[in-house]
Amino acid sequence: MELLAMKGIRKSFSGVSVLNGVDLHVRRGEVHALLGENGAGKSTLMNILTGSYAADAGTVAFDGADLTGASIRAVERAGIAFVHQELNLFNDLLAYENIFLGQEETGPLFSLRKRSMVAKARELFERLGVDIDPMTPVSELKQSQKQLLEISRALFFDAKLLILDEPTTALNTAEVEHLFRIVRGLRDQGTSFIFISHKMPEIFRLCDSYTVLRNGSLVGSGAIADTTPREVTGLMVGATLSERGAWEPRETGEVVLTLDHYSGPGFADVSMEVSRGQVIGLTGLMGCGSTELMQCLFGIGRPTGGSASVRGRRLRGGSIHEAMKAGVAMLPSDRKENSVVPDMSLLENMYLSEHVLSARRPRISRRRERERFERYQGLLSIKANSCDDSILSLSGGNQQKVFMARWLNTDAEILLLDNPTQGIDVGAKAEIYHLILDLAREGRTVLINTLEIPELREVADVCYVLYEGRVVRRLEHDEIDERTVMLYSTNSVQDDQPVETSE
Template identity: 40%
Template sequence: MKIEMQNISKSFGSNKVLEGIDLLIKSGEVHALMGENGAGKSTLMNILTGLFPASGGEIVIDGKQKRFSNPQAAEVFGISFIHQEMNTWPDLTVLENLFLGREIKNKFGILDNKAMRKKAAYAFEQLGVTIDLDAVIGKLSVGQQQMVEIAKSFLSDLKILIMDEPTAALTERETERLFKVIEGLKASGVGIVYISHRMEEIFKITDCVTVMRDGLVIDTKKTSETNVDELVRKMVGREISDYYPEKTAQIGDVVFEVENLSGERFKDVSFQVKSGEILAFAGLMGAGRTEVMRAIFGIDKLQSGVIKINGQVKSINSPADAIHQGIGFLTENRKEEGLVLDFSIRENITLPSNYDFVKRGIFDEKTSLEFVERLSERLKVKATDVNQTVGSLSGGNQQKVVLAKWIGIAPKVLILDEPTRGVDVGAKREIYQLINELAERGVPIIMVSSDLPEVLGVSDRIAVMHEGKIAGILDKSEASQEKIMQLATVN
């Protein structure tokens, strides 16, 4: 199959997001699509698959003009789009999610569960993963949910597969398995559009790369004929000489500490964080990193243990308690837990600090607006204004809004769970700079990350978890990817 997107343009009202885009997608080729958040990558793919109509231009497939009325029509044709944000129904089972809208029925019109289970088992076998088909999908980890999304594409006659940040929530082992699947699909003639901000992945598995910026195609060339510096320069329109800004914060006394924390998926976890210090948590998916942070913030129940801030024991039984004690928590899943997508940027940023703007029983609109505009400008949130709904922003800008929300409470301690997941290289550096600035103000920061270069590039110390326990804590000066992985995988 050969898809030619010719002179594609798209506007939302007066906001022009794509202009004169040409893109060629071919069978048996892995084509990287790169650009900063908001460059128009996902919008272009949504036009291809029929979610949005183009404002101009045409789509030609194997020499014939084609336009899909909706994503389901594109899937039937053999074009599948795995989105960055999971498109799942959390209260349904894995099997129900896989076959929602594509149920298999017998000749009597009754659901053929046996046939669906067989087909689902085959899809997971191709991915090399084992997931209980009867499990409620909302109870699975983010990584497992992503694998379910990927498995959906194996249920139809696949010709073109579009993947938007597919490895953002996967472990290293899951990622390697996915790359093998991609190689197999490529060998069988499937064309793949691979949207990712992870440079090492682009150079490992793609054949060619198209860079987009501000709704325009900047360049397309073979991956073997470019390099990281050139791609970054074309993505952001400027040089980024250092990906991880130098950390200058002075580390002081212990501000935050936990002793012998135990919960459903972790046991006897103890650590300290000092003022101005960034303590990273590394480990494989399911090691218990996120679960520890959720318990500290009062989302999940602690079975035992002590939490101290400035030497004083704190009782935290809910997120409201945590916020009251000055703890901010940027969650791993921004879409479901970090944001109210139907609310505006302004409403989201002020959610945990609304009470601070009440004077004599009256909400101070002017002060609130100035506060939000100042934070939005500082974090470089790309939007028409602060009244724009968060659901209409790109993933990277949504992440900045969540970060602004917690910076706004002037936290005593800040927990960041995968803070740059699905964020482009330019926005990543801005987030790292903000983290450094918070550290310089003396804020102790706990960062959970599956990106080992990020862990090594940003943190002062690294706590490595393995099967619900801290396997070791490394100083940055002695840490390496090999040492981290050894602690993360060996008892």
């Protein structure tokens, strides 16, 4: 039975068509994948569905009622909830307070019925199998718990359709499995989901049907059982991807980065030598220490033992400016918290780091910076109308490309990339992979931290697997596979298996 029917949806901004007569149909009790590259129109379509935008043409029907042009509040009352990739929770409030925010239970003289709300929140968590204490401040929850809290809040108010936007981006394998169990259980009870993701394995494990958008148009839809990841990817990017992976063996140069029993907050006793033009992968479960290792190298943290040297020059740590002067750059994983400067334009966001390095030359040549921006815009396929637009006007994936350009603009020799393709579509991912390898061929050295093993297969010459802050295995490119990495990431190594910790 059909729950949602969006027909002939059209939308333009400033004369530019974003949606061209798109249809979307979701049945009751199904998980429906909404797919497409960044800029394909997915977010605009969902914003129209949830009442944030008004469509220029088309109709929206939900559960037998006409929701065309409905307000955000009317859509919520109808039973549609949007769980965004960047979660809308208040860290200073308790878990139960986030659930009841704006709809608190009150008693005489408007006093809050705290005991009742806590009890109902606890009952909800137990029913969903969510391990959260209602009295815990949200700031103390793990990212996976925050994701489940947002879903719980939507379900508490009887959402019939949940839109999940890249819900697994910050989750490890076990947390993804837990989320999927909850989604499947709710689906079997009649709840419907729109699942937005760029991860094909997850889509084909979880979803029942799919709709693909490209350049604002509907290019395909149907049952997941009747298609393949390759066919869906071809619809998304408009062409069949090459069978050949991005990685190829190549010569590397002299050693440029040396870690000698390097230790710091969250990691310990890491030793490695990294050559000019080499791509090193770091991986493990969430919280394994790889992010902290990168942060310490970039001066965000201060080492507690051992040493790190760039071309024989020791990094003291604790100073980002010192790391930048040594030719080290870092792209952090959480762009919203650590990369976006919301009050600046695309151009200003791009040249920010380079200007910090050349601060003794206070005058900025906008002509030169515009030329650089145009070069990187073409290189990275950044979808933007003007470099003077706000950084917030871009999709998450295109924002990430701007931040890649920010660090390339500094001519840094060593690039630390922490989950660089987070929230980026499959087409743009391939571009990033080839870009990383092009940079390596030019003599840049890249350390990439990712939880996605296929990414390491695409780019890494060598992969270091970490467990609880320590390197437990060094893998050559041909040894990198899901089973081997997970074996060491989860500390499931048999006693008779050798463990390599350094070159």
